[in-house]
Amino acid sequence: QVQLVESGGGLVQAGGSLRLSCAASGRGFSNYAMGWFRQAPGKEREFVVGIGWRGGSTGYADSVKGRFTMFRDNAKNTVYLQMNSLKPEDTAVYYCAADVNNGLGVVVWNKYEYDYWGQGTQVTVSS
Numbered sequence: 001q002v003q004l005v006e007s008g009g010g011l012v013q014a015g016g017s018l019r020l021s022c023a024a025s026g027r028g029f030s031n032y033a034m035g036w037f038r039q040a041p042g043k044e045r046e047f048v049v050g051i052g053w054r055g056g057s058t059g060y061a062d063s064v065k066g067r068f069t070m071f072r073d074n075a076k077n078t079v080y081l082q083m084n085s086l087k088p089e090d091t092a093v094y095y096c097a098a099d100v101n102n103g104l105g106v107v108v109w110n111k112y113e114y115d116y117w118g119q120g121t122q123v124t125v126s127s
Helices: none
Strands: 004-007 010-013 018-024 033-039 046-051 058-060 068-073 078-083 092-099 121-126
Touching: 004 092, 018 033, 018 092, 018 121, 033 068, 033 078, 046 068, 046 078, 058 068
Parallel strands: 010 121
Antiparallel strands: 004 018, 018 078, 033 046, 033 092, 046 058, 068 078, 092 121
C-alpha cells in the first residue's frame, strides 16, 4: 500500500511563492505516475499538473502554465510543486496523487485513474 503525505502549504501574499512536497511510502515510486490536484470550497477537484515515470513527461493545466513547476526526486520518494506568482484564485486544498498502475509511463490527466491520495495541504493566497 502507498501512503502520501503532503506538506508545505500555508498563507502567502499574491505574487509570492510556495513549494509543496509529497512524500510517498513503499517501494516502486519511480514507476508511479504522480499528480497534483486542487479543490476549492464548492468546486470539483481539478487537475493541476502531472508527471510520468518517463523522463521529461509533464503536463500542466492552462491556469498554472508558466507559474507552477512539478518535479520528482525518486531517491527521496518525493514529488514537489513549485508555485510562483501565486494568485488568490490558486487558493485551495492541494492533493498529491499516485497512479501505481500506469503501464505507459505517461502523464495521467484523469483524477479517476489515480489509486492513492494524500490528505491535502491548504494553500491560501491573500490579495
